[in-house]
Amino acid sequence: MTASPSLLEVKDIRKHYGAIKAVDGVSLSVDPGEIVGVIGPNGSGKTTLFNSILGQIKPTSGNVEFCGEDITGMSPLQLSRRGVGRTFQTLQVFVKLSVRDNLIAAAQEFKGTMPSRLFAPPDAGLGYHADEMIELFRLKHVAHLPAGSLSYGQQKLIDIAMAFMPAPQLVLLDEPCAGVNPILVDELHDLLVNLNRTQGGSFVVIEHNMDFIMKLCAHVVCMVEGKVLAEGPPAEVQSNRQVLEAYLGN
Amino acid sequence: MGELIHLVVSGTATGAIYALAALGFTLLWQASNTVNFAQGEFVMLPAFMMLFFIGTLGTPLWLAFLLTCPVAMLLLGYTFKRVIVDPLIRHGVIPLVIATLGLAIGLKQLVKASVTAQAQPFDSAFPNGLLTMGTITVSYADVGTLLLAGMIVIGLQLFLNRTLTGRAMQAVAQNTEAAKVLGINVQRMVLYTFLINAVLAVVTALLITPTYLAKFDMGESIGLKAFYAAIIGGFNQARGALLGGVLVGVLENLTGAYVSAAYKEGVALLLFMIVIIVRPEGLLGKPEERKV
Numbered sequence: 001m002t003a004s005p006s007l008l009e010v011k012d013i014r015k016h017y018g019a020i021k022a023v024d025g026v027s028l029s030v031d032p033g034e035i036v037g038v039i040g041p042n043g044s045g046k047t048t049l050f051n052s053i054l055g056q057i058k059p060t061s062g063n064v065e066f067c068g069e070d071i072t073g074m075s076p077l078q079l080s081r082r083g084v085g086r087t088f089q090t091l092q093v094f095v096k097l098s099v100r101d102n103l104i105a106a107a108q109e110f111k112g113t114m115p116s117r118l119f120a121p122p123d124a125g126l127g128y129h130a131d132e133m134i135e136l137f138r139l140k141h142v143a144h145l146p147a148g149s150l151s152y153g154q155q156k157l158i159d160i161a162m163a164f165m166p167a168p169q170l171v172l173l174d175e176p177c178a179g180v181n182p183i184l185v186d187e188l189h190d191l192l193v194n195l196n197r198t199q200g201g202s203f204v205v206i207e208h209n210m211d212f213i214m215k216l217c218a219h220v221v222c223m224v225e226g227k228v229l230a231e232g233p234p235a236e237v238q239s240n241r242q243v244l245e246a247y248l249g250n
Numbered sequence: 251m252g253e254l255i256h257l258v259v260s261g262t263a264t265g266a267i268y269a270l271a272a273l274g275f276t277l278l279w280q281a282s283n284t285v286n287f288a289q290g291e292f293v294m295l296p297a298f299m300m301l302f303f304i305g306t307l308g309t310p311l312w313l314a315f316l317l318t319c320p321v322a323m324l325l326l327g328y329t330f331k332r333v334i335v336d337p338l339i340r341h342g343v344i345p346l347v348i349a350t351l352g353l354a355i356g357l358k359q360l361v362k363a364s365v366t367a368q369a370q371p372f373d374s375a376f377p378n379g380l381l382t383m384g385t386i387t388v389s390y391a392d393v394g395t396l397l398l399a400g401m402i403v404i405g406l407q408l409f410l411n412r413t414l415t416g417r418a419m420q421a422v423a424q425n426t427e428a429a430k431v432l433g434i435n436v437q438r439m440v441l442y443t444f445l446i447n448a449v450l451a452v453v454t455a456l457l458i459t460p461t462y463l464a465k466f467d468m469g470e471s472i473g474l475k476a477f478y479a480a481i482i483g484g485f486n487q488a489r490g491a492l493l494g495g496v497l498v499g500v501l502e503n504l505t506g507a508y509v510s511a512a513y514k515e516g517v518a519l520l521l522f523m524i525v526i527i528v529r530p531e532g533l534l535g536k537p538e539e540r541k542v
Contacts (some may be wrong), residue, residue, distance in 0.1 A: 054431075
């Protein structure tokens with residue numbers, strides 16, 4: 001195994017469903033602390049790429065390295081242990097647990113040993129960290145309500161906060177702004193910048209909101225029909241003629 | 251009036267036993283979509299295990315109970331999950347239902363052929379005798395049963411609601427996919443549920459066997475009643491199992507006393523049919539969405 005300077009190295013990943021090439025030879029590199037954006041029209045293979053990286057589906061070929069270790073095909077649990085988290089397009093909160101308990105549940109596997117967790121009190125020393133996150137995500141006034149009783153936007157924030165609870169080194173965010181109002185989008189941007197600075201993690205963000213992605217990311221990858229069409233600094237990708245054609249048509 | 255109270259108390263005690271077995275049904279369903287139709291046989295086996303410890307090693311009942319718990323956790327919890335549930339659950343609910351029906355038949359025949367076909371007496375964990383308070387007379391066994399079942403239920407609720415692991419188990423029951431991605435060890439949480447179910451079965455055996463006697467087919471009745479109780483109360487709610495169990499126990503007793511002992515066994519079935527028609531999600535249950 002050779003040491004890689006990158007945190008995440010995706011090498012020539014392919015995911016084919018029969019004749020359909022959902023992801024067709026995508027390579028991607030994420031440095032420590034970097035925020036990378038992935039854009040592309042619907043059906044361009046962005047989420048399939050995420051699922052291939054995160055072991056939710058088995059790629060047809062190619063491999064994924066994290067901190068120099070081959071993590072291709074590892075289960076979400078194994079990846080989580082190594083410091084890789086994700087959020088989904090759809091909400092994935094525990095609807096009956098309170099907001100605070102959702103955050104604690106998100107980090108519980110990282111606290112102590114299995115026997116010590118068995119009868120540990122419900123916050124098990126994670127309460128302080130959960131409260132910090134609640135403060136950061138401005139959820140204090142709803143912290144004790146069941147997550148399922150809150151608005152979509154608030155649940156989205158819980159979802160994202162949960163992914164950051166174990167202080168992962170890498171988080172893959174799948175359309176964090178989908179269905180979120182414009183004011184919350186700005187807040188979300190500030191939050192992610194803040195978390196990137198304080199926790200020092202790297203993010204890969206799939207998003208259709210161009211303003212959001214252009215402001216947030218230092219590096220943007222544009223995918224079309226399972227392939228990388230263009231990549232580079234946001235301004236450069238945004239003005240790329242092929243990217244414009246892919247979005248707007250000829 | 252005194253008689254009515256006596257009937258309600260003893261019915262509640264019997265119902266509490268049904269509720270313990272029903273609780274196992276709902277826990278397994280919530281954690282892993284497992285419907286265990288061998289639940290009654292999971293009660294029968296520990297009864298014979300306890301008799302084995304008492305007969306062979308000469309242990310007192312309480313020690314036999316304590317020794318049976320880890321054996322049941324290993325056989326009816328861990329082994330059941332690894333050998334039958336894990337390989338079949340990915341194919342859906344129905345193959346597992348058929349497998350547990352087969353397991354029930356297999357366990358009954360195994361005990362019948364290798365141990366005994368005769369009913370074996372089983373000592374009560376509580377002293378004989380009656381407790382009289384004014385006009386009300388209740389047996390020590392009923393009071394003891396209620397206390398023990400109550401303690402188990404409260405203990406279980408405290409574990410599920412007041413411990414880190416209990417909360418993680420709830421998280422798994424509510425959203426397995428999210429739990430996986432967040433690094434919660436889903437398989438281990440599901441295993442805990444199976445281990446809890448095994449212990450509930452041992453407690454149920456301890457409480458019900460003095461009445462039913464230890465016999466290879468004793469599980470048929472308790473398994474069926476527990477299933478009815480779980481459906482009546484709401485299959486996806488632990489509280490529902492408790493309500494369903496107590497309701498069945500009390501109505502059985504009242505029917506036996508005021509209508510006819512012949513109809514006693516039919517009460518649970520009647521209530522089950524009414525609930526299925528009028529409120530299929532159960533009295534306290536919530537309708538479940540199914541993704542197709």
